[in-house]
Amino acid sequence: MSLTTQFFFNPYPFREQFPALHQKIDGRPVLFLDGPGGTQVPERVIKAMNGYWLKGSSNQGGPFLTSQQTDETVAAARQAIQTLYNARSPEEIVFGQNMTSLTFALSRALARTWQPGDEIIVTRLDHDANISPWLMAAEDSGVTVRWLDFRPEDCTLRLDQLPDLLNERTRLVAFTLASNAVGTITDVAPIVRLAHQVGALVYLDAVHYTPHGLVDVQAWDCDFLVSSVYKYFGPHTGALYGKYEHLDRLTAYKVRPSSNQPPGKWETGTQSFESLAGVAAAVDYLGSLGKPEKNPRQRIIRAMERIKQYETEISERFIKGAASIPGLRLYGITDIECLEQRTPTFALTLEGYTPAELAVRLGEQGIFVWDGHYYAIAVMERLGVLEQGGLLRIGFVHYNTMDEVDRVLTALYTLAQK
């Protein structure tokens, strides 16, 4: 029997480390089900960020102590994300304000290499941050955009349609590893294989996926991958992986005196160093879920196995409970046999309430959820729910407990009776 199947995940010792999770409203504990919009942070992240300022802040490259400490902070963050992504070297990791800004920067750089008549592929399952930058870059350079659809019944991508969309003019395939709206996880390997067969590059949005599953840029052989650390227990900073050859070859939009070498040439202006201190601490926290493994990457692998197993149990409990609530309609994968293909992120409607009303009613009870489109505009359009206010989104992460699953189910059940 593998360690994975023997392991019982207890979220309580981990919850203890998150000060925000201890809040109460009117004596009732707050229930954070807004992870897909941004997670809470453990104490070690707060301490690391404070620690950066307490030691003295400085810009990089100066001949004095605080500047050298800043250089060390940046190097530690780069190494942490290298480990998290399994990149070949820290030079393949670029930091930026957030995923959206990094993607706009990369899209402009890539578009310089495209010719009118070239093609790119985006998907309807994506957050708009992995669609609009490509639509705009395509418009600027006379490139045709092709769309990969998903099945509205279970919100899985139509991979069967991909071969027909690809051809020798395809320059890029951009897709999400997991939908921030309906939780579907994408099967990466066949998409990368087909894209590379025609010479297209692959750009992966890992923002929603990273707190829920193992990232491995080498195994996937993707050309780029980007995530945002605030979705996995860290600060508001984006982290982009690019194969070194691409980061080196492409022209970055940057100021003249800055480095021509990756990753510096992509990191425009001054970084948020206090955030980078928090980035290393966030990855360290994730690794702590993988004890007693010693090797940093092995820790991450073990941690993500445990998270995945526990979150699958959460999904099963939520889906089974939701099925007994009258008038509740769940979007995305609901087949209990296929739960490894989704994150515990659920979009739903409840008869008698708009998504906004439902979010308010739950918010009044200290249950924090989102309503609307959460920038997954294409998903909402395809499901035909954009005009009616989108969907309610309930998103769990590993620090949520089974009691919390039951609490939100009970709240929904009670609202359904009214």
Ligand SMILES: Cc1ncc(COP(=O)(O)O)c(C=O)c1O
């Ligand atoms: C799947 C996905 N992609 C991209 C983004 C945009 O990330 P950022 O806020 O870092 O620009 C989000 C944010 O919610 C997201 O969920």
